[in-house]
Amino acid sequence: MFNGVLVGKNINLRLVEVSDAKFIYDMRQDSKSKYLSVVNSGVESQVKWIQEYKKREFKGNEYYFVIESKEKESLGLVRLYDFRDDSFCWGSWIIKDGAPSSYAIESVLSVYDFAFYQLGFTKSHFDVRKNNDKVIAFHKRFGAIIIGEDNENYYFNFTLQEYNETRKKYIKFVAYNG
Known part of the structure; x- marks a missing residue:
């Protein structure tokens, strides 16, 4: 049963609450968010969202x-x-500067574990802006396959079967190794 928190080894993922509006707004204003959809309308608009x-x-x-x-x-x-x-x-993925790099890997493992093992999905589809080289390289290393593109984005697929193989490589980042 999902209680709203995904427990990781060094981090947790907890569901967003209205009280997180300022943090979300601030993160979306950070230069690292340049590949995410633009949010210009203030904290109150974030509360409504x-x-x-x-x-x-x-x-x-x-x-x-x-x-x-x-x-x-x-x-x-x-x-x-x-x-x-x-x-x-999945997307809107952004991590503060200064956070350990392992937190990126651990957060992705938490996302895939939740979606594949708890929600029962067998595939993931997502897009990455073409000039977001670090994230493109990350997804390729992780095993995702580019299945298409347009002027702005690469479109990726990643299956449960591929994830099961990839997860073995990153097992040291997983809280539960079962």
Whole structure:
């Protein structure tokens, strides 16, 4: 049973709350967010967005997480959305400067564990802006396959089977190794 928190080895992912609006807004203003959709409308607008999101979360149509340290310091964000039959999309992934690089890997493992093992998806689809070289390289190393592109984005797929193989390589980052 999902209680709203994904427990990791060194981090947790907890569902976003309205009280996170300022943190989310600030993260979305950071230069690292240049590859995410633009958010210019202020904290109050973010509050309204979260209130609408919580309705989608309640229906099980979307999950938006704050990535936080075991000491509950907010370090980043990641979202699962666009659920299609056996496939899910994930993105809006951003981690604060200065956070250990292992937190990126651990947050991705938490996302895939949750989506594949708890929600029952068998595929993931997502897009990455073409000039976001570090994230493109990360996904390729992780085993995701580019299946298409347009002027702005590369489109990736990643299957449960591929994840099961990749997870073995990153097992030291996983809280539960079962």
